Amino acid sequence: MAIRILVADPDMEKGKELASFLVKLGYEADSCMNGRTAQLKMYNKQFFAIILSLDIQEYSGGQVLKFIRTNHPSTKVILTMKSEQTLADAGLDRNTLAKQGVFDVFIGAEVASKDIQGAIEGHRDYRTLLVQxxxxxxxxxxxxxxxxxxxxxxxxxxxxxxxxxxxxxxxxxxxxxxxxxxxxxxxxxxxxxxxxxxxxxxxxxxxxxxxxIKFIRVQNFVAEKAAANANISLNTKVSVVKGLSQVFVEAVFTEGLKPLIFDQGKVLCDNVYEIIHKNDDLFKLMRDYSVFDPSLYTHSYLVGLFSGMIVKQFEWESRIINETLVMAALFHDIGCTKLAPEIREMSYLKMTPEQLGLYKAHCELGVQILSEQPVVPQAVKQIVLQHHERISGEGFPYGIRSHRILVLAQIVGLADEFTRHMVDNKLQPPAALRKMLSDPSCVKRHSAVILESFLKVFADPRKIAQNMGQAHEENKGK
Ligand SMILES: [Fe+2]
Ligand SMILES: [Fe+2]
Structure with missing residues (x-):
């Protein structure tokens, strides 16, 4: 996978020349002449760096800079401009640029391509991934x-x-x-x-x-490459994503949610999506899962993977829905990091009513933490808030019922309860699910449709497709 770079320069020839210079270096480079197209391109694709001219029009350079800061904070920005006057006209100075995360600034009509290359490759960055x-x-x-x-x-x-x-x-x-x-x-x-x-x-x-962060980036890169490689076993692919998810959750839970890490979270969710969608044998692997590690990080990974496997059974599922769902599943217990350690580590079944009251606050605490970062989508926060609500009204924090609970929150809620049940009782997934389904109070708490979809997770998708095809033919014959 080549590394993508965008050149946004009002001088078409100059932009194209720089882009082709970068292509010769092994990058995937694209160029455009105005701010609107630059934003559109960044909306559709993830760029590692943008060489942005502050002289650009139709969405000024300053506007594009703000757009990048808000939506793509980890993209490396290298700014060019004809003269200092451009900077003053835009109401900017070097301090503001540094605060806005601009990596390097080149002033003057002629900037050597070699200098741009130096800026892109400076500070031991992502480019080193592809070199010897x-x-x-x-x-x-x-x-x-x-x-x-x-x-x-x-x-x-x-x-x-x-x-x-x-x-x-x-x-x-x-x-x-x-x-x-x-x-x-x-x-x-x-x-x-x-x-x-x-x-x-x-x-x-x-x-x-x-x-x-280097570990997360490298493993994401490896996972992305591995997904497309038929010679790598599914076991290895899943192991890489498991280790990566755990370290990602640990980083967020201990260091906070920084934009750079959040961007890697999106790539991670995409890698989970690829594993779920491109491997028909995943059901076999997860049927035999037997690592009953109670850590919060492994728990978050399992809830993410099972949530993704459940939502795949629905026709309306998509890559974007998967990203929201898996992201929310990875973060669902982030509020627990604000709880006292003795409560955090205790099973809620053993808690006194007072401890339980404190524990129940983790849903709202989670939303508070995520709200500090504007990059976190609203739907993710809502799922985190509702992951303990149950359709029977027995859940918390608000005890809301049925359709008032987001379907994606219901999925994370089921995957969460299931994962805890599986690990606490050291039961392999199919046995844990059977045991849950034999408990009428559990069946009452969850949507029958979602429970049914969870059952399908452990069946061969090829057989399900075959059966559905047969049922379709039979219906046509009626
Ligand atoms: Fe929770
Ligand atoms: Fe949980």
Missing amino acids: ASNEGASEEQEMDLSDDRFVQIRIEEFVSIKAVQFDIFIQLRSGRYVKILHAGDTFSRERLDKYKNEKKVEFLYFLKEDR
């Missing part, structure tokens, strides 16, 4: 003392890298003692990791918390 490792082979292992709270842990099978390792990877010897087994810039070797796994029985890899 700087260090052919692997560096020596390096043992060091580092405190445990500096690390993020990930299961060894959930980590896949591109050719050039983007950040340092460690294994733990004991608490506070780590070995750096791969250095940033090394060539990635699966064999090497397999050796640690099989010979040294290493279960987890570690990387530093400050590298979390």
Whole structure:
């Protein structure tokens, strides 16, 4: 997948020339002459960077800048302009530009393409994903003392890298003692990791918390490429998305929802969509799921995946609906981060009425947290607010009933209750679902249509399609 760059310049020839220079470097570059087209292009496609002329018209450069800041905060903006006067005319100065996230500014009629290239590739960025490792082979292992709270842990099978390792990877010897087994810039070797796994029985890899965004970006990139590759097993694809989702949720829950991370969340939801839609055998894999990890991060991932698998059964489902739903499912318990740890870690079945009252606040607390970020869609917040409401009116925080609860919130609610039931009772998904369905009070709480759709999640989609085709033929014959 090439990296996309947009050139927006009122001088058509100049714009095209720069775009073709970038294409020769291996980028996918596009150009346009006015602000309106630039916004339209950015609306339809995700660009890694935009080379924006402040002299652009029909939506001025300043307007486009605001649009990017609001809608695509992680796109790298490189600003060009004929003279300082353009800046003054737009009512801007360098300080404001820096605050608006502009990465670099070039003033003058003639800007060398090489300088633009330098700005695009500066600061060890995404471009490095596609280049060779700087260090052919692997560096020596390096043992060091580092405190445990500096690390993020990930299961060894959930980590896949591109050719050039983007950040340092460690294994733990004991608490506070780590070995750096791969250095940033090394060539990635699966064999090497397999050796640690099989010979040294290493279960987890570690990387530093400050590298979390790099990890998310790389894994999203790998997941996107893997989705289109028939030679990669479904097991590997799902493992990558699982590890990625957990680290993504952990990052949001511990560091807050930053625009850069939110953008990666959208890519992640798209990767979940691809897995659900392009793999008819996913039902088999999830039927056998048996990792009963109670952590909030794994819980969020499972609720996201099961929600996506349920909504796929509905004809009205789409990529956009999937994005809203899976995003909401990943964030549904974000309000729990504001609860006291003893309540956060306790099963709500064991809570006193007073503790339960505090726990129930997490839906509204979640909305409060998400409202701090204007990039979060309203529908996501509403799902988070309603994920504990039940059609029987027994839910919380408002005890609203039936159609007053968003269908997507009902789906997340069912996937949430199911996931907790499955993990608490250590039951594989089909057994957990059967047990839920044998409980009349549970059946009363959830929509029959959504429960039925959940049952279909564990059946072979090819058989469902066959049966539907047969039923259709029979109806036609009547
Ligand atoms: Fe919840
Ligand atoms: Fe939950």
